[in-house]
Amino acid sequence: MTVTTAVDLPSGTPARVPTPAPGDARLARLSLNQKTVDRWSLAEAVDACASHGLPAIGVWREPVAEVGLDTAVRMVQDAGLRVSSLCRGGFMTSPEAATRRERHDDNRRALDEAAALGAPCLVVVPGGLPHGDRDLRAARGRVADAVEALVPHALETGVRLAIEPMHPIFAADRGVVSTLDQALAIAEPLPQAAVGVVVDTFHVWWEPGVEEQIARAADRVASYQVCEWITPLPPDALLSRGMMGDGHIDFHHLTSCVSATGYRGDVEVEIFNADVWAADGHAVVDTLARRYVELVEPHL
Template sequence: MVSPILSMNQATIKHADLRQTLNTLTQAGYGSVGLWREPVEAVGVPAAVRMVANSGLRVSSMCRGGFFTMPEGPERRASIDDNRKLIEETAAFGCKTLVLVVGGLPQGSKDLAGARTRVSEALAELEDDALAAGVTLAIEPLHPMYCTDRACVSTLAEALDIAAPFDPKAVGVTVDTFHIFWDPDVLRSITRAGREGRIAAYQVCDYRTPLEADPLLSRHYPGEGVIDFKPLTEAVAATGWRGDIECEIFNQAVWDTPFDEVARRVADTFDTYVAPYWPAC
């Protein structure tokens, strides 16, 4: 039986279209799914909303907004507008969490501090939109190896500092084990995130070395790597946060596995390595 708090992020079965994803998860006994915009937009948002509603699945998050670290100009304006569109799409599913991968260094730049400032400026522009839609913009700190190309925010503390000026209903954080397990201050940061009401998503997968040739595809099933899920999961639970926990895996071998097998493997590893440390699982 699949844990009632387990959600599988759609990226874990990347090659499945939306209908295949929903069918796979409902047949496997899941109660929740984390959506990605591309499969949603492939069928159109109104049709996707109907499909999800008919499946009976909850939507734990929408992935992903962000990528707004470029300097002012047409590209940045297009990015801000695109994030406004994504806020509306997230709300259409009754989902309250839009995960943000904020972006790295603009081409030719070495100014990380400037990139982080532009993240804050973008959030200031989007705060009212998020509040009006009832959607939390969940900053996801990424592992430092992605600092220059994907996310100039690498630690949970840094994400919380950026979020601090904004209403917690509008701007929160994503706690992803793959990206933050290494941080010696991570447990204190999780406690702080709970105290400040900023946790919007908890995502789990494992990290192991050597990394894949493409480091982006180096995420693994829980239990296959070096992450100790006990302290991280207990710390999130201790904050009182009680959303669905997503398993999100980017890995070519996983993507090449039949969808139903992936769904079973995710459920089994979650039950073994994560669920025992969550209340009443």
């Protein structure tokens, strides 16, 4: 199979399957995370999901704020879509009391927004080390405390806090929770209905014993996100996510592990990649649909 470093061109489809048509049963759990088509507005992303036959969308708070929450809710509902997740809450590592209060209040608002959109979970990005801080243990402890403080509001809204462990390359600036083991250690003492974890292939594919950790997660899996680990990494590591099939991740194995937990929710394709963002958005959606039905969907 011939692949490119970004996306398949419409004129030459190297995937083993043709682009699935709207209504294809294999698309029933596929969700487009907005970041995959970063240049598009919320309206454009919603319209593309509807026209390509994707039943769900993972939305980000900033594009929602641009149009207003009520308008965003109407857009999604009028298109007949469901919201698979709202991204993002979190950033909970500051030792400053005033900042922690601000983050708590903002995360409460994010839970309210997720509830209005009908999202089952709010993706929680833990946050990196505060400037000048080297105490990872303490920072992780503050994340645990902040998540616990949000549990009553999560239960009230019916929206799950989905802790996203992040590859350790991001521990300093974005996510001090680096493994599913660490995320589950935060989640497990708290109500299952209020706190779960995100299994993101980009972040966990490398984790030793990932199979056991996914099995341990069981009914704590709140979201399953897929994209690829590509090499060489670009200068900006944040933009190192690739299209499924262009890198090193065993989607068969990881997807089978997630499926074995009983997870039956949507599967989000979330890609941060400058080449993907520069490509035609409709070509990107076609490509991710092909790669999904070839590499991911058969193992759900």
